[in-house]
Amino acid sequence: MKTYPVEINVNGEWRKAEVTAHDTLLDALRDSFGAFEVKNGCAQGDCGACTVILNDKAVNACLTLALQADGKNVTTLKGVGTPDNPHPLQQSFVEHGAIQCGFCTPGMVVSAKALLDKNPEPNRNEIREGISGNLCRCTGYTKIVEAIENASLRREK
């Protein structure tokens, strides 16, 4: 199988891997870079569990070839915030009970971050639109929307 070298900046760190032309960014993140927080829910762009920010756009990692991410910046949930320096979204999600099984959470928080970066004060409809590519089966979305709204208000302060 013909392989190519790629270099991808994952959460601020340049990482190298050898990939085939079939490998997706999801494959590279999980198999080569140990980024287990990027989840595989369907592998074909229907669920959003693999959402990452590629340069400045939220995308499905399963619908991007690893080769297409060469030389670019990828932000996963780990790059959104840490226990020492949490993003308001992370704080809000926990405090509002917006996390149940947690499997949709990495993709959901990343999508929400991309939304707030572009639109710092979304109304509830805009929030729902912004996360419409991220399926959740546990929460019914209500607390996720509340958490995102709350995080946007926190950022104002």
Add this chain to the structure above:
Amino acid sequence: MLEKIKKKTVTRPDYRIIGKPLPRHDAWGKVFAETKYANDYKLPDMLYAKVLRSRYPAAKLLSIDTREAAKLSGVAAVMTAKDVPHNETVTRFGQTHKVGGFEGLYRVLAEKKVRFRGDAVALVAAKSLAIAEEALGLIKVKYEPLEGVFDPVEAMKPGAYPVGEDESNVICSYKVRKGDIAKGFDLADVIVENTYRVPMVDHAYLEPESGVAWLDDGGVITIRAATQVIEHFRGIADVLGLPHNKVRVIAPMVGGGFGGKEDITVETYLALLVWKTGKPVSLTYTREESIIAHSKRHPYVMKYKTGATKDGKLVAMEAEMISDAGGYVFLSPWVLLYSTVNATGPYDITHVRVDCHAVLTNNTFSSANRGFGAPQPCFAYESQLDEIAKQLNLSPLEIRKKNYLHTGDSLATGRVLEHSVETEQTAEKAMEALGSPSQPGSPSEKIGQGMASGMMSYGRMTFLHDTSRSYVSLEMDGSVTVKCGVQDIGGGQASSLAQIAAEVLGVSMEDVTVYIGDSALTPLAGTTTATRQLYMSGNATYKAAMAVRDNLFNKAADILDTAPENLDIKDRKIFIKPDIKHDPDRVLAFDDVVKACAADGVQLYNVAQFNAPARELIDFQTGQGQVFADFTFGTHAMEVAVDVDTGKVNVLKIVACYDVGQAINPLSAEGQLEGGALYGLGYGMIEEVILDKGNTLTPSLAEYLIPTSVDAPDVKTIMIESGGGVGPFGAKGLGEPSCVSVAPAFANAVSDATGVRIYDLPVTPEKILKALGKI
């Protein structure tokens, strides 16, 4: 009558930790990307497994040639039925209590014949997923396709294609007989008779079935899998012919279960491949595999005939339910039993006749799915009620109020509902919160409002003599450890135990660490199913924590020279209750008492077992007897806007009102109600696994549609806390009850908007247009 309707104002105690909307302890790990799910685990030398599945829904399995596949470089093992030590197992229903009558035959890998399209035929383990997939393609299977049967009504007929090993495809049948049904219909002024159909639906958890297994020290096959039942280690050991103590199952945080991870999924395949190769093995189903090959919710055909007097009193209900079990038995008999008990809903009906049958077909097999047989009849009985109401010129709420069961009344099965039954209150509050109808946005838009009440048990069937165990201990420094076999599938099963232990021991949630889900190391707590964990493990944890507290209090009482009953505990201090006269500085620091206990060898840990009420099997000919410990009752109210030109429905308002007994954590309780509302809305509005002669036409999430964030509004939740549950602190279980009455509320709202009724779910735009006579 007036006595029962009088609203009870129950003031719940203000606990320190219980009832507070505290962040779950597992939420932080999930939001900081620390939590490792089943397949976020990589081990050195790990192999990747794939399952070869049947190409036909019904066929003789003539031969399997694995030689070429086994020779492929990088392949470590190829296994078929002949390689499995005990390929055939028979499950008699009930884990702790032997139940006769019906058995389910399972084969780990198909042998002689295949019974549905996803039937597992062979296993491969290889150095990479790509090699495993290539090997699958090299396995040569010879099938002789058979005609199969795909309609449960057809499958019931004598002479139908035999799906299993018996001539008859009927797995089991149950009855309820109360009063005299003919007499009942004679008394009725209005009779409504309809046939309802509900489809096959998928759990659609975000995390597909997955696990990693390895051979641990001492030859223990260790399986770390997304499961709701670690107790399967016994069945897995039996398949391998190993002693039970040589198989260990660990459940990490699970990415959604909903009953789909209740039966064995990947565990036995992993165990076999580890046993064969000696190496670690990883197996994850693709989403397509999950939809095609794993369990579903039973499709039902339900004939309901309901009779009422002109005053709206229900006098007769006759129901016949036929459940499509698919290719294998699994939990179909139990699901059917739930349907039988739930057939009449939370209503008082004088004369009842129910007949239910579960039937094998060559469709994908169905088993546990959130609600476990309660949602299906709810769609029927709640639709029937609205039709009767219409004929009698009563509102949906009015007719229900004339028939609701209350605390102390009996179900049609003769079971007295001794714990709180507040359905009527939930209905009044839900409709009040729904408010007056919105204004239509255009001439082609019709607004409709609908409601539905439902009931569902929490806790397992009582003839299973269910138990749970939990271990609570105080470390030397006063921090608290809880160990419990509970499996956490997202409902906060683990966190609620921390909350309970913290309340009892006067510490904060942060002071408690919870270890869960390890069949070798945590006391077994039973399945995370049947909405039983808060009830069972919550009570067990409470008991264990109280035992530890009692030891602390005994020591403190000694030190303070008082009686243990006079003591209380709060914020890491043990003190004499304020209403007892005492010296104000007789207060002890929690840590000091812990140290004193340690110094004197006083045990500061306890493993407690909680036993659910134990009953015997009911009489399946009359359906009379107690099957469940308690039920949760609730109502959904919905408002929709229907575009009568295109059939499209927009959901404008959803209200969920439940008697939750006591919300241990309001955020978690609301979360169940909100999530349950969307789970049920999907069932009512868009979900359907479509099969064509046993072949799945909707194998991906692009074809099998579940609601997105823009398909529903915020869910408004109203929680009544009656304190009348049998769970800890008077809590009732919510996980499954929360989704039971949503689909009928949706269907009733659409009916209100359009003036026509849809009798089969999902209620799609096309069906609406057809009912309106437009196509």
Add this chain to the structure above:
Amino acid sequence: MTPTEYVKPGDLSDLRQVMAEYKARATVIAGGTNLIPEMRNGEESPELLIDISDMTELSFIRENNGSIAIGAATTIAEVASSPVLLDNSPILASAAKQLGNPLTRNRATLGGNLANASPCADTAPPLLALDAAVEILSPGGKTRQVPLNKFFLGYKFTDLVKGEVLTGITFPKPNDSTKGSHTKIGLRNAASICVASIAVMLDMDGKTCRKARVAAGSVAPIPMRAYRVEKFLEGKEINAPLLEECMAVVKEEISPISDIRGSLEYRSYVTSMILKRNIKRALK
């Protein structure tokens, strides 16, 4: 699995070189939102991938000399939010906004949506109603313009020959007397494969229709222009009885199928309803 090769040309001249070298062995990948799932399930086994997703020369939205030009590698998200398009061709922006979901829209491209040739392609009906044309680059270096209504030749089959690259889409800037409207019918409100769609552009002279462009999606083997409907409307005064008759005309012209998303009766009916609705809306 075929060991696929991959090349990423830097600019248009690189692209021409690569195309000349590989000719019909090449499969073009832009956003990959259709191609990558097809590669995963074995439907597509490309020998060589030419990646144009980052080619800035193919990513633009321009207004010049009375026409709008969009580069093939422009993302659907960019099409949905472009001020130029919102101003000049809101029906295109509307269709783009309803394609997939916010994540797929950040990768999927306008060229890809057309080249993939699905009869359900969301952006095809508005572009047909806008009299769009596509620009195609051949391996020899030649470019050709193909009117979009001559581009779709059959089910999942276009005028694009293997080795060619669709480089751009153009359409004449609609004049002030032209009004448009678009509706997509799907089974849910996001990430919903189109069940039926209608796009109309009506050039009006008072109440009389001077010129009509009506296009339909998901109701034929190709995204189609409803020529009979157009002829029926042109030169006539648009009123309620005419619209009722028009509904019957469109039902004759489309050829929907029954599948898991809906029966042909449903598609037929709903198409006629949204045709009426869109004409009314366009004229408001």
